[in-house]
Amino acid sequence: MARIIAVVNQKGGVGKTTTSVNLAASLAASGQRVLLVDIDPQGNATTGSGLDKKAVVRTVYQVLLGLGEAASVKAASEVGKYDVLPANRELAGAEIDLVDLPNREGRLKAALATIEDDYDFILIDCPPSLSLLTINGLVAAREVLIPMQCEYYALEGLSDLVGTIKRVRANLNGSLEIGGLLRTMYDPRNTLSQQVSAQLEQHFGDKVFKTLVPRNIRLAEAPSYGMPALVLDRASKGAQAYIALAAEMLAPALPLRTAP
Numbered sequence: 001m002a003r004i005i006a007v008v009n010q011k012g013g014v015g016k017t018t019t020s021v022n023l024a025a026s027l028a029a030s031g032q033r034v035l036l037v038d039i040d041p042q043g044n045a046t047t048g049s050g051l052d053k054k055a056v057v058r059t060v061y062q063v064l065l066g067l068g069e070a071a072s073v074k075a076a077s078e079v080g081k082y083d084v085l086p087a088n089r090e091l092a093g094a095e096i097d098l099v100d101l102p103n104r105e106g107r108l109k110a111a112l113a114t115i116e117d118d119y120d121f122i123l124i125d126c127p128p129s130l131s132l133l134t135i136n137g138l139v140a141a142r143e144v145l146i147p148m149q150c151e152y153y154a155l156e157g158l159s160d161l162v163g164t165i166k167r168v169r170a171n172l173n174g175s176l177e178i179g180g181l182l183r184t185m186y187d188p189r190n191t192l193s194q195q196v197s198a199q200l201e202q203h204f205g206d207k208v209f210k211t212l213v214p215r216n217i218r219l220a221e222a223p224s225y226g227m228p229a230l231v232l233d234r235a236s237k238g239a240q241a242y243i244a245l246a247a248e249m250l251a252p253a254l255p256l257r258t259a260p
Protein backbone atom coordinates (compact mmCIF):
# COMPACT_ATOMS: atom_id res chain seq x y z
CA MET A 1 0.00 0.00 0.00
CA ALA A 2 1.46 3.34 -1.06
CA ARG A 3 1.72 6.27 1.32
CA ILE A 4 -0.52 8.82 -0.38
CA ILE A 5 0.32 12.34 0.73
CA ALA A 6 -1.50 15.54 -0.27
CA VAL A 7 0.72 18.63 -0.14
CA VAL A 8 -1.77 21.31 0.81
CA ASN A 9 -1.97 24.92 1.90
CA GLN A 10 -4.60 27.27 0.50
CA LYS A 11 -2.11 30.12 0.91
CA GLY A 12 -0.18 30.75 -2.30
CA GLY A 13 3.59 30.63 -2.65
CA VAL A 14 4.40 28.81 0.60
CA GLY A 15 6.49 26.08 -1.03
CA LYS A 16 3.96 23.35 -1.90
CA THR A 17 5.37 22.68 -5.35
CA THR A 18 9.01 23.06 -4.28
CA THR A 19 8.30 20.52 -1.53
CA SER A 20 6.44 18.11 -3.83
CA VAL A 21 9.17 18.09 -6.49
CA ASN A 22 12.16 17.96 -4.15
CA LEU A 23 10.63 15.43 -1.78
CA ALA A 24 9.68 13.23 -4.75
CA ALA A 25 13.28 13.36 -6.02
CA SER A 26 14.74 12.74 -2.56
CA LEU A 27 12.48 9.74 -1.91
CA ALA A 28 13.31 8.36 -5.36
CA ALA A 29 17.02 8.81 -4.64
CA SER A 30 16.55 6.63 -1.53
CA GLY A 31 15.16 3.85 -3.71
CA GLN A 32 11.45 4.55 -3.25
CA ARG A 33 9.01 4.19 -6.15
CA VAL A 34 7.36 7.60 -6.38
CA LEU A 35 4.47 9.13 -8.32
CA LEU A 36 3.99 12.91 -8.26
CA VAL A 37 0.44 13.98 -9.10
CA ASP A 38 0.06 17.58 -10.26
CA ILE A 39 -3.48 18.82 -9.61
CA ASP A 40 -2.69 22.53 -10.01
CA PRO A 41 -3.63 24.13 -13.37
CA GLN A 42 -0.42 26.20 -13.03
CA GLY A 43 1.41 22.94 -13.84
CA ASN A 44 4.50 23.98 -11.88
CA ALA A 45 5.22 20.51 -10.52
CA THR A 46 5.05 19.22 -14.10
CA THR A 47 7.56 21.79 -15.38
CA GLY A 48 9.74 21.47 -12.29
CA SER A 49 10.03 17.74 -13.02
CA GLY A 50 11.40 18.46 -16.49
CA LEU A 51 8.21 17.90 -18.51
CA ASP A 52 6.94 20.44 -21.02
CA LYS A 53 3.44 21.24 -19.79
CA LYS A 54 2.43 22.68 -23.17
CA ALA A 55 3.54 19.53 -24.99
CA VAL A 56 1.81 16.95 -22.79
CA VAL A 57 -1.26 15.79 -24.66
CA ARG A 58 -3.10 13.99 -21.87
CA THR A 59 -3.02 15.11 -18.29
CA VAL A 60 -4.66 14.54 -14.94
CA TYR A 61 -7.62 16.45 -16.41
CA GLN A 62 -8.52 13.51 -18.67
CA VAL A 63 -8.01 11.14 -15.74
CA LEU A 64 -10.42 13.11 -13.52
CA LEU A 65 -13.05 13.27 -16.22
CA GLY A 66 -12.78 9.56 -16.96
CA LEU A 67 -11.33 10.16 -20.44
CA GLY A 68 -8.00 8.45 -19.77
CA GLU A 69 -6.45 5.80 -17.52
CA ALA A 70 -3.89 6.99 -14.97
CA ALA A 71 -1.53 4.20 -16.10
CA SER A 72 -1.42 5.49 -19.66
CA VAL A 73 -1.41 9.23 -18.86
CA LYS A 74 1.52 9.13 -16.42
CA ALA A 75 4.92 10.15 -17.74
CA ALA A 76 8.45 9.59 -16.46
CA SER A 77 10.53 12.42 -15.01
CA GLU A 78 13.90 11.41 -16.42
CA VAL A 79 15.78 13.86 -14.23
CA GLY A 80 13.83 13.13 -11.06
CA LYS A 81 13.64 9.32 -11.44
CA TYR A 82 9.96 9.32 -10.52
CA ASP A 83 6.67 9.28 -12.43
CA VAL A 84 4.38 12.26 -12.93
CA LEU A 85 0.68 12.61 -13.61
CA PRO A 86 1.07 15.98 -15.35
CA ALA A 87 -1.20 19.03 -15.40
CA ASN A 88 -1.56 22.17 -17.46
CA ARG A 89 -4.02 25.03 -17.93
CA GLU A 90 -6.68 22.71 -19.28
CA LEU A 91 -7.21 21.56 -15.68
CA ALA A 92 -8.66 24.99 -14.83
CA GLY A 93 -11.88 23.83 -16.50
CA ALA A 94 -12.15 20.77 -14.28
CA GLU A 95 -13.83 22.64 -11.42
CA ILE A 96 -16.84 23.28 -13.66
CA ASP A 97 -16.70 20.03 -15.63
CA LEU A 98 -16.65 17.93 -12.46
CA VAL A 99 -19.65 19.53 -10.79
CA ASP A 100 -22.28 17.42 -12.55
CA LEU A 101 -20.32 14.16 -12.55
CA PRO A 102 -21.00 11.40 -10.04
CA ASN A 103 -18.49 11.00 -7.19
CA ARG A 104 -17.01 14.40 -8.00
CA GLU A 105 -14.89 14.54 -4.82
CA GLY A 106 -13.62 10.96 -5.14
CA ARG A 107 -12.49 10.79 -8.75
CA LEU A 108 -8.76 11.17 -8.09
CA LYS A 109 -8.96 8.52 -5.36
CA ALA A 110 -10.64 6.09 -7.78
CA ALA A 111 -8.02 6.79 -10.47
CA LEU A 112 -5.06 6.35 -8.10
CA ALA A 113 -6.47 3.07 -6.78
CA THR A 114 -5.72 1.57 -10.21
CA ILE A 115 -1.95 2.30 -9.98
CA GLU A 116 -1.33 2.61 -6.25
CA ASP A 117 0.38 -0.78 -6.01
CA ASP A 118 3.14 0.34 -8.38
CA TYR A 119 4.40 2.91 -5.87
CA ASP A 120 5.72 3.35 -2.35
CA PHE A 121 4.80 7.06 -2.26
CA ILE A 122 2.24 9.13 -4.13
CA LEU A 123 2.61 12.89 -3.59
CA ILE A 124 -0.22 15.21 -4.69
CA ASP A 125 0.72 18.84 -5.34
CA CYS A 126 -2.47 20.84 -4.69
CA PRO A 127 -3.42 24.32 -5.93
CA PRO A 128 -3.55 27.34 -3.57
CA SER A 129 -7.26 27.05 -2.76
CA LEU A 130 -9.67 24.77 -0.95
CA SER A 131 -11.41 24.04 -4.24
CA LEU A 132 -12.86 20.81 -5.64
CA LEU A 133 -9.41 19.91 -6.98
CA THR A 134 -7.88 20.20 -3.51
CA ILE A 135 -10.81 18.24 -2.05
CA ASN A 136 -10.05 15.48 -4.59
CA GLY A 137 -6.46 15.54 -3.29
CA LEU A 138 -7.63 15.30 0.34
CA VAL A 139 -10.07 12.48 -0.41
CA ALA A 140 -7.40 10.49 -2.29
CA ALA A 141 -4.74 10.95 0.42
CA ARG A 142 -4.12 9.30 3.76
CA GLU A 143 -1.76 12.02 4.99
CA VAL A 144 -1.61 15.78 4.59
CA LEU A 145 1.73 17.56 4.43
CA ILE A 146 1.36 21.27 5.11
CA PRO A 147 4.25 23.48 3.99
CA MET A 148 4.19 26.88 5.65
CA GLN A 149 6.22 30.00 6.08
CA CYS A 150 6.68 31.12 9.65
CA GLU A 151 4.87 34.44 9.29
CA TYR A 152 2.19 36.10 11.37
CA TYR A 153 -0.72 35.31 9.04
CA ALA A 154 0.39 31.72 8.54
CA LEU A 155 -1.25 30.60 11.78
CA GLU A 156 -4.54 32.28 10.88
CA GLY A 157 -4.73 30.38 7.57
CA LEU A 158 -3.82 27.17 9.31
CA SER A 159 -7.03 27.07 11.34
CA ASP A 160 -9.12 27.24 8.12
CA LEU A 161 -7.08 24.41 6.67
CA VAL A 162 -7.34 22.26 9.78
CA GLY A 163 -11.12 22.88 9.72
CA THR A 164 -11.32 21.69 6.12
CA ILE A 165 -9.26 18.60 6.93
CA LYS A 166 -11.64 17.81 9.81
CA ARG A 167 -14.68 18.19 7.57
CA VAL A 168 -13.16 15.95 4.89
CA ARG A 169 -12.33 13.37 7.56
CA ALA A 170 -15.88 13.48 8.94
CA ASN A 171 -17.69 13.29 5.60
CA LEU A 172 -15.51 11.94 2.84
CA ASN A 173 -12.31 10.26 4.03
CA GLY A 174 -12.17 8.81 7.55
CA SER A 175 -8.54 7.72 7.16
CA LEU A 176 -7.11 11.22 6.57
CA GLU A 177 -4.41 12.31 9.05
CA ILE A 178 -2.19 15.36 9.35
CA GLY A 179 1.15 13.84 8.35
CA GLY A 180 3.12 16.90 9.29
CA LEU A 181 3.76 20.61 9.11
CA LEU A 182 6.88 21.67 7.26
CA ARG A 183 8.54 25.00 7.94
CA THR A 184 9.72 26.40 4.59
CA MET A 185 11.87 29.37 3.54
CA TYR A 186 13.00 29.47 7.14
CA ASP A 187 15.26 32.27 8.31
CA PRO A 188 16.67 31.49 11.76
CA ARG A 189 17.83 35.12 12.22
CA ASN A 190 14.29 36.45 12.00
CA THR A 191 12.71 36.80 15.44
CA LEU A 192 9.15 36.49 14.15
CA SER A 193 10.08 33.25 12.36
CA GLN A 194 11.44 31.88 15.62
CA GLN A 195 8.29 32.89 17.51
CA VAL A 196 5.86 31.44 14.97
CA SER A 197 7.99 28.31 14.77
CA ALA A 198 7.86 27.91 18.57
CA GLN A 199 4.07 28.42 18.56
CA LEU A 200 3.71 25.74 15.90
CA GLU A 201 5.69 23.28 18.00
CA GLN A 202 3.56 24.17 21.02
CA HIS A 203 0.27 23.58 19.20
CA PHE A 204 1.15 20.69 16.95
CA GLY A 205 3.93 18.94 18.89
CA ASP A 206 5.49 16.07 17.00
CA LYS A 207 3.31 16.83 13.97
CA VAL A 208 5.92 19.49 13.11
CA PHE A 209 8.75 18.02 11.06
CA LYS A 210 12.14 18.45 12.70
CA THR A 211 13.62 19.26 9.30
CA LEU A 212 13.59 22.99 8.58
CA VAL A 213 13.80 24.07 4.93
CA PRO A 214 15.96 27.21 4.72
CA ARG A 215 15.54 29.94 2.14
CA ASN A 216 17.95 28.77 -0.53
CA ILE A 217 18.62 30.15 -4.00
CA ARG A 218 19.17 26.71 -5.55
CA LEU A 219 15.60 25.69 -4.66
CA ALA A 220 14.32 28.81 -6.42
CA GLU A 221 16.57 28.33 -9.47
CA ALA A 222 16.03 24.62 -10.06
CA PRO A 223 12.55 24.90 -11.70
CA SER A 224 13.98 27.15 -14.44
CA TYR A 225 16.29 24.26 -15.36
CA GLY A 226 13.36 21.80 -15.17
CA MET A 227 15.02 19.78 -12.46
CA PRO A 228 14.85 19.15 -8.72
CA ALA A 229 17.53 20.94 -6.65
CA LEU A 230 19.02 17.54 -5.82
CA VAL A 231 19.97 17.14 -9.49
CA LEU A 232 21.10 20.73 -9.98
CA ASP A 233 23.28 20.94 -6.87
CA ARG A 234 23.07 18.06 -4.43
CA ALA A 235 25.32 19.79 -1.88
CA SER A 236 23.13 22.90 -1.66
CA LYS A 237 21.45 23.57 1.69
CA GLY A 238 18.03 23.37 0.00
CA ALA A 239 18.61 19.96 -1.58
CA GLN A 240 20.09 18.68 1.67
CA ALA A 241 17.01 19.82 3.61
CA TYR A 242 14.69 17.79 1.38
CA ILE A 243 17.01 14.78 1.61
CA ALA A 244 16.74 15.11 5.40
CA LEU A 245 12.95 15.42 5.16
CA ALA A 246 12.77 12.21 3.10
CA ALA A 247 14.91 10.45 5.72
CA GLU A 248 12.66 11.76 8.49
CA MET A 249 9.61 10.42 6.66
CA LEU A 250 11.23 7.04 6.06
CA ALA A 251 12.43 6.60 9.64
CA PRO A 252 10.33 4.11 11.58
CA ALA A 253 8.07 5.87 14.05
CA LEU A 254 9.71 6.06 17.48
CA PRO A 255 7.78 4.32 20.25
CA LEU A 256 5.77 6.74 22.39
CA ARG A 257 7.66 7.80 25.48
CA THR A 258 5.75 6.77 28.57
CA ALA A 259 6.06 8.52 31.92
CA PRO A 260 8.11 6.55 34.45
Ligand code: ATP
Pocket (backbone or CB within 6 Å): 011, 012, 013, 014, 015, 016, 017, 018, 019, 040, 042, 044, 126, 127, 128, 184, 185, 186, 213, 214, 215, 216, 217, 219, 220, 221, 223, 238
Ligand atom coordinates in the same frame (compact mmCIF):
# COMPACT_ATOMS: atom_id res chain seq x y z
P1 ATP B 1 1.40 28.16 -5.39
O1 ATP B 1 0.50 28.41 -4.23
O2 ATP B 1 1.39 29.26 -6.40
O3 ATP B 1 1.19 26.81 -5.99
P2 ATP B 1 3.56 27.03 -3.90
O4 ATP B 1 2.98 26.98 -2.53
O5 ATP B 1 3.55 25.78 -4.69
O6 ATP B 1 2.87 28.20 -4.76
P3 ATP B 1 6.30 27.29 -4.64
O7 ATP B 1 5.93 27.50 -6.07
O8 ATP B 1 6.92 26.03 -4.25
O9 ATP B 1 5.03 27.57 -3.73
O10 ATP B 1 7.23 28.45 -4.10
C1 ATP B 1 6.92 29.83 -4.33
C2 ATP B 1 8.19 30.55 -4.77
O11 ATP B 1 9.15 30.51 -3.74
C3 ATP B 1 8.83 29.92 -5.99
O12 ATP B 1 9.40 30.94 -6.77
C4 ATP B 1 9.91 29.03 -5.39
O13 ATP B 1 11.00 28.84 -6.27
C5 ATP B 1 10.32 29.82 -4.16
N1 ATP B 1 10.76 28.96 -3.06
C6 ATP B 1 10.09 27.95 -2.48
N2 ATP B 1 10.76 27.43 -1.46
C7 ATP B 1 11.93 28.12 -1.38
C8 ATP B 1 13.06 28.07 -0.52
N3 ATP B 1 13.13 27.20 0.50
N4 ATP B 1 14.06 28.94 -0.73
C9 ATP B 1 13.98 29.86 -1.73
N5 ATP B 1 12.95 29.97 -2.57
C10 ATP B 1 11.92 29.12 -2.40
Ligand code: MG
Pocket (backbone or CB within 6 Å): 016, 017, 018, 040, 044, 126, 127
Ligand atom coordinates in the same frame (compact mmCIF):
# COMPACT_ATOMS: atom_id res chain seq x y z
MG1 MG C 1 2.42 25.28 -6.41
